Amino acid sequence: MSSEAPTAQHNELHTHRSANPFAWLTENTLQGMARRKALLGYLFLAPTMLGILIFTAGPVVFSFVLSLFRWNVFSPPEWVGAANYARMFADSRALTGFWNSFVFVFFAVALQVALGLLLAMILQARMPTWLRYTYRTSFLLPMLMSGAATAIVLGYMLHKEFGAVNYYLGRLGISPIPWLTEPGWAMVSIILSYLWLATGFTMILFIGGLTNISTEILDAADVDGAQGFTRFWHITLPLVSPTLLFAAVTGVIGGLQVFDLPYIMTRGGPGDSTRTAVMVMYESAFKNMEIGYGSTIAVVLFLIILAVTAGQFGLSKRWVFYQ
Numbered sequence: 001m002s003s004e005a006p007t008a009q010h011n012e013l014h015t016h017r018s019a020n021p022f023a024w025l026t027e028n029t030l031q032g033m034a035r036r037k038a039l040l041g042y043l044f045l046a047p048t049m050l051g052i053l054i055f056t057a058g059p060v061v062f063s064f065v066l067s068l069f070r071w072n073v074f075s076p077p078e079w080v081g082a083a084n085y086a087r088m089f090a091d092s093r094a095l096t097g098f099w100n101s102f103v104f105v106f107f108a109v110a111l112q113v114a115l116g117l118l119l120a121m122i123l124q125a126r127m128p129t130w131l132r133y134t135y136r137t138s139f140l141l142p143m144l145m146s147g148a149a150t151a152i153v154l155g156y157m158l159h160k161e162f163g164a165v166n167y168y169l170g171r172l173g174i175s176p177i178p179w180l181t182e183p184g185w186a187m188v189s190i191i192l193s194y195l196w197l198a199t200g201f202t203m204i205l206f207i208g209g210l211t212n213i214s215t216e217i218l219d220a221a222d223v224d225g226a227q228g229f230t231r232f233w234h235i236t237l238p239l240v241s242p243t244l245l246f247a248a249v250t251g252v253i254g255g256l257q258v259f260d261l262p263y264i265m266t267r268g269g270p271g272d273s274t275r276t277a278v279m280v281m282y283e284s285a286f287k288n289m290e291i292g293y294g295s296t297i298a299v300v301l302f303l304i305i306l307a308v309t310a311g312q313f314g315l316s317k318r319w320v321f322y323q
Contacts, residue, residue, distance in 0.1 A: 060302065066295035073289055084296035094297060096272045097280035098304075100187070104276065105255035108191045113247050115195065116202025117240070121232075123203070124210050139200040147197065151264035154193045155180065158265075183273030186266050190274055193261050198254070202247050209243030210236070238321040245316050249309055256305050277301050 067084055069077040088094050119139060123132055142150065157164045158179035166176040179189045213236070221235045259278040262268060268275030277297060285294025
């Protein structure tokens with residue numbers, strides 16, 4: 001009985017192969033093609049993955065390692081463990097740098113997102129095509145300039161004595177404003193400069209988000225009588241919430257790493273009023289040659305960015321609406 005079952009299976013398999021003698025060849029060929037396609041995909045991904053490992057993941061891991069050492073480049077590294085972290089949390093200048101970064105991000109990102117959405121909605125309104133392209137180009141031009149070039153130009157324009165801004169304010173009867181020489185005004189100047197440089201990118205994001213809103217939904221809102229702020233709050237804002245999340249996340253990440261504008265325009269002054277965490281990291285690592293301590297600040301900043309980004313995505317479940 002047991003010997004008949006294998007014989008029956010063998011006969012069935014032989015009959016199947018006799019009906020289609022190339023079935024096994026076709027199956028093997030398809031498997032080979034699938035393997036070659038997968039290998040080709042990995043080959044195309046290899047340069048990008050290699051670049052990430054060498055220029056992103058590698059430096060991050062190396063910074064973690066360096067933060068546990070005291071090293072000035074000229075002498076061998078000395079193991080100090082968590083001493084650099086204890087020093088950072090007792091360093092008033094480093095804490096001030098982190099505080100200034102938080103203040104900058106809070107105001108700059110909020111204004112950047114709000115202005116980007118406002119400009120995108122204005123550009124979506126009915127207007128001549130040439131006028132729309134003119135406005136769009138004028139808002140995008142700052143994106144073509146580097147942060148360093150922007151800082152140099154705006155630094156001269158905001159100069160208290162001979163800057164163009166104070167000159168025209170004087171023509172209006174307004175006294176010269178110490179844009180870069182008083183702590184409060186200096187931070188305002190950095191924020192305004194950042195908005196001029198970065199709002200165009202946010203505007204483009206929201207233009208894409210507004211364009212993707214279904215016309216059927218908007219037509220239904222018109223039929224129901226939703227107009228003005230009611231339509232914006234209950235229809236437009238929920239439908240662009242994924243774009244809003246992306247703009248907020250990228251804005252916070254970029255804002256916490258701001259360096260060029262305060263470094264060139266104010267050198268972190270007056271006092272330490274505009275000195276950011278990245279500036280403290282740079283000065284510690286490359287001016288004072290305390291590579292380990294500078295790496296410690298970089299690691300803490302990385303962890304803060306990671307935590308804030310995770311928090312944004314976690315809270316997004318409550319207010320982001322995906323169509």
